[in-house]
Amino acid sequence: MTGLEHKSAPDAPGHRLPRIALMGEFSAGKSTLANLMIGAEYLPVQVVATQLPPVWITRGDAAPVLVGLDGSETPCDLSRPQDIPLEDTAYIRVCRDEEILKHCDIIDLPGISDPNMAADVWERMLPLADGVVWCSPATQAWRQSEAAVWEAVSSDKYAHSILLLTRGDMLVRDRDRERVLRRVRSETRDLFAETLMVSLVLARDCGDDEEMWEQSGAEPFVTRFLDIVETLKEVVASRGETDSGTVLPVASPEEDRVLPDNAPAKRVPGPVADGTVMPRRPVARGRRGAGTPRPLAEDEDEQSFAPKFS
């Protein structure tokens, strides 16, 4: 085991925040989604695989640092991803002062089957995540390679995870979108809390256009995501887990391989069937889409969280 100190939200008292990992094959849209969530074109998004180490996004305003496997921290320039070493790097810590980061940390993981990226780069981070948003392009959704990795992931994450079919805009006809969703939902019934389809580029580019936001499919995703985060807050609190000053274990690949040789496929009871997920619907406020969120009206709850993908 390697001990790594993760300074998540330095001023957050009490329990640590839930951590949501973004997973999927390379170019599935993980970083596009992360950027939507944190309201910036911040993480590199590319047509080819980015080859970036995991990026742990947490609330704050500190400059990005490279956290080494030995716990060392060095400044890191995200605008030059090609200069960021993969070897000996556990993750990049990025701090942003964004509303969503008051509720959870987001870990943007490298693609699972990137031929140029050793699996242990993301495998060692996975035990630290409480839930996952698995991105899979709608045009070739839920391939066998994805299913094989997910079925080897610890099943306690399944009830707190969403399968997000990205690139919904590439399927032009409603009929095709429905057909893909139906197929994937039937194949993954017990493996995710929800399977949804979105167009991340529509959501990203919609500006103030409510209709485009609606069309992007992002709204149901945001709502479900927040449900899961709320549930996870209770799970984390019930375990009494804090992270200020605690050392988070980062499993070595030998000890915690997601894909051991001849890994048996795992199946668990679905989250709906066994009633373990009790979502609490958040109160939505604020403008949808890109732009600055409007200030709170007097009668609005400051604790409520705007599904701000801006």
Ligand SMILES: Nc1nc2c(ncn2[C@@H]2O[C@H](COP(=O)(O)OP(=O)(O)OP(=O)(O)O)[C@@H](O)[C@H]2O)c(=O)[nH]1
């Ligand atoms: N048309 C369309 N393109 C998308 C969508 N989501 C992502 N893309 C594009 O897909 C490409 C890859 O997106 P990324 O967000 O970099 O994918 P990633 O999963 O982070 O990729 P790696 O980090 O390399 O594994 C970019 O050119 C995005 O603009 C979508 O919903 N629709």
Ligand SMILES: [Mg+2]
């Ligand atoms: Mg990426």
